[in-house]
Amino acid sequence: MILFVLKRLFSAFLTLLVVSVLIFLLAHLAGDPAIAIAGKESTAEDIARIRVHYGFDRPLIEQYFAWCGRALSGDFGRSYHYQQTVSDMVMTRLPITLTLGVSALCFALAISLPLGIFAAIRPNSLIDRISLVIAVVGQAMPTFWFALVMIVFFGLTLRWLPISGNASWQNFIMPTIALGYFATPALMRLTRAGMIDALESDYIRTARAKGLGHASILFKHALRNVMIPVVSVSAVQFGAMLGGSIVIEQIFALQGIGWLSYDATVRSDLPVVQAITLIIAVFYVLLTLAADLINALLDPRIRIG
Amino acid sequence: MTLQRPRTLEVENLNVRFSRSNGVLHAVRDLSFHVEPNEILGVVGESGCGKSMTALAIMDLLSGRAERRVDSLKFRGEDIARVSGNEMNALRGDRMAMIFQEPMTSLNPVYTIGDQLEEVYLRHRDATRTDARTRALSLLDMVGIPAPRQRMRQYPHQLSGGLRQRVMIAMALMCEPDLIIADEPTTALDVTIQAQVLALLKQLQREFAMAVILITHDLGVVARMADRVLVMYAGEIVESGPTQQIFAGPCHPYTQGLLRCMPAASTPGQSGARLGTIPGIVPSLIGEMTGCAFANRCPHAFDDCRHGTIANMAAEADHAYRCLLPAGQSLSNFYETSK
C-alpha cells in the first residue's frame, strides 16, 4: 500500500513538472512580456528597465526555476493589468469555482447513479429508456447553448432565477445544472454498463446461490465493484468541469477563476493565465490521486498487489 | 433411518427454454430424476447438453432470459416449484448450496474470504458475528486450508485456484445443507489439485451425510465419485442407473460411445490402440425434436428412431435408458477407429 502511494505520488509530481514546463513555455512563446506590461506607447528604455526588473533578460531555464520556486510558495507574481498579486486574485475567486464544480459533480452523480443502477436492474424498462434519452441528449448538447436557453426560460421569461453574478445560492442553480449535465452521460453510461456487468458476474451468481437478499446483492456485492471505475471517471470529470467552467462562468458572470481566466486571456494578462492553468492542473492531479487512493481502499487488488 | 425418509430431490418434467429470434431453444427437455439422501448423483454429458442449466434451474438461478417449466420439483418431500422468491432465497445457501466451475471469478474480489463465509451463516442463522467467525474457521480447517485465521483476512486474489475452490466448498457447507450441487467443480483446476478437491468433496459428503449432484463431463470423475449416474444428451436423460451397472453394461449407444472415448476403456496392454470418437455433431436444440436426439450419430439407428417418442426401457430395476434397442445387445467395435 505504501509503495503504491509512493509510486502514485511520484507520477503525480512528474505530471505536474511536465505541465508546468508546458505552461511556462506557452506563456513565453507569446512574445516579449515586457511590452505587454509596459503598454504599447512605452519607450524602448521603459521596456528594457521592465525586462531587467522582471528578470526577462535571464535564460529561460533560470526563469522557469525562479517561476516554479515562487509558484511553490504561492507567489504567482503580479497581474500585468490589475495592480494586484495573482495569488490574491485567484484565491478570492477559487471558492466560487470550487463550489460550482462540487455542486455540478453532485448534481451529475445524483442523476446518473440512481438512474444508471435502476436502468441496469431493469433493462428496456421505462426508466432505462428515459436515462438513455438523457444520456444521448446530454452528449450532443452544447453546454453553452443549454445555459443560454435556460437563461431565456428561467431567467428572462419566467423570472425564477437570477441570470448573472454570484450574490446568492440561486445564482449557482443554472450553472450547476448546465455544467453537471455535461458530466452526466459519461457517468450514467458507466454506472449502467458496470452494473449490468456486475449483475451478470459469477460472484453475483454466488451471492444469489447463498440466498442473500436483493439489497445485499445490489448494494453490498455489486455496487462496490461498480463504484471503482465511477470514482476514477468522477475525478476526471471534475477536472474537466473546472476547465469547462470558463464557458459557464463567462455566460453567468459568475466571477470564479474561469471568469477570471477569460478576462485575463482577453487582456493578455499572462501571469494570471499561467497561474490558473497550473492550479487547474494541480487540482486535476490531486483529484485523480485522491480517486486512486479511494479505489485502493475499495479494491484490495490495488491495495495488495 | 427409516425407508420413509423422503428423497432429497425429486424432479418431474423439467424444461428450460430460451426464446430466440430464430425459434425456441430447448436447453433441457422433460427431465425427470431424483436424488436420494446421502448419495452422490453424477450428471455427465458433453458441454451444451443442458447439465449446467439443470443445476441452475433446480436452484432457481437461471438468468432472466431463460424460462423454467416444471411439473413438480420436490425438495425433501415439499414441492418448491412454485414457492415465492423469498422462500427460495431462504432455502438457497441454507438447505441447498452450489459450487461453481470458476473459482477464480466466483468469489467477490472486494471482500475478504472471512466476510464472504460469515455472510451465509449470518443470513440463515440467528447468529452473532463471533459465532459466524468460529463456524467459518472450523470449516476452513475442515476443507484443509492451512492457517485459516490468516486466510480469513485475505482477499480472493491472494489465493490459488485450488484454495479458492476449497473456500467455495466451505461456503457451501456453512449451514450444513441437505443438497449440494457441484457444477464442474474441478474443471478449472490443475490435475493434481483436482484429485485432492474431489477426495475432499467425497469425504465431506460422507461426514455430513448430504446429497450431492456432481456435474461433470469427465467419466473418470463419475466412476470414482458417484453412486448413481445420469447420462445427458441434447437436453435429455438418455440413461440412468447405478454407477457400476452403467460402466459395466451401458445400454444406450451414446453412453457406450462415451465410454469408448475414455482412455481407460481402451483395452490395456494393447498399445497403439486409438481412443474412440463419436462421429457427427449434436443436433440443433431449436424447435421440437421428434424421435431420438442421438439418431443422426447412432450406428444402430433405424427408421423408427427418427419418429415418435422414444420410451424409457428398463435394463434392470434401477437402470433405465431411452432407446429402442433391447438391452444387452452386443455391439460391434463400431466406434473404435483402430483397425
Next chain:
Amino acid sequence: MDQRQELEAVPHSAGLARRALGNASVLMSGTVLLAILIIAVIAPLIAPYDPYAHDLSRRLLPPIFYDGFDPAHLLGTDPFGRDYLSRLIYGARISLIIGISVMFISGLIGTTLGLIAGYFGGRTDQVIMFVINTRLALPIFLVAMSVVVVFGPSITGTILTISLFLWDRFAVVVRSATQQAASQDYVMAARSIGCSNRYILVGEIGPNLVNAVIVIGTIEMAYAILIEAALSFLGFGVQEPTPSWGLMLAQARQYLFFDSWLLYIPGAALFGLALAINLLGDGLRDLLVAGDRG
C-alpha cells in the same frame, strides 16, 4: 459455462449491410448526416444569399415560424441584415470541416500511441500513459485560448489545437483493445513464425481495432464540433465574418430577450448535428462491436 455456449450456438446469419438498414437509429442518423454533408458541400448552390452580404435596412427579420416574417428570408436575418439561412448553411461547412479534420488527426495520433503502448507494453506503455495523463491535466479551453493569444486565430490553428486535445480516448481504447488482441492465440502464432512487429500490428491487430476506432471517431467528431462552437462563442475560435454556428450564438447572446430565435436556430442545428453523429456512433457500436461478440 454451458449457458453461454448454448446461447452462442446459433450463428449470425444477417449481413452487416442488412442489419444496418434494419437498425432504425443508424438509418435515420445516417440519412440526416448525409443530408447535412450534402448541404455543406453544395452550399453555394442552395444558399439563397451571400452569407457575408450586409443589409442594414433589413436587420433582425424574424424567421418563418414568427409573425411578420419576410418570405425572402425564411430564417430571418441577423443583426447585420445577413440572411440567417445562408449563414446557417455555410456554418455547417465550418462545423464539418473541423469535426472531420479533428477526427482524422486525433484518431491518427491516438491510435498510433495506443497501438504502440498496448503492443509493446512495459516502459513504452508507462511513458505513453504518462503523456495521456499529462494531456488530461491540461484544461482544453484555457490552453486553446492561450494558443489563440500567442499565434492568433485561424481555422487551422483551431483544428490542430482541438486535435491535440482529443486523441486521448482513441489511445486509451486502442491500447486496451491491443493488449487484449496481443494476447490472442493468432498473434502468438504470428510471433512464433517470426512475423515482424510491423506486420503483426498492421496486419493482425489493426483489423480488430477498426470497429472500436470508428465508434470513438464519431464521439470525438461530435465533441470537436461542440468545442469549436464553444471556442468561437467565446471569441477564440473562428472569427467574424466567417459564418460559424458558435459565432452566430455569440451574436445571439445580445438579443436573448427580444429575439431569442437567433439563439434557437444555430443552437438547434449544432445540437442536431452532434446528436446525429452520436446516434450514428451508438448504432455502429451495436452493429460492429456487439456483432463481434456474437
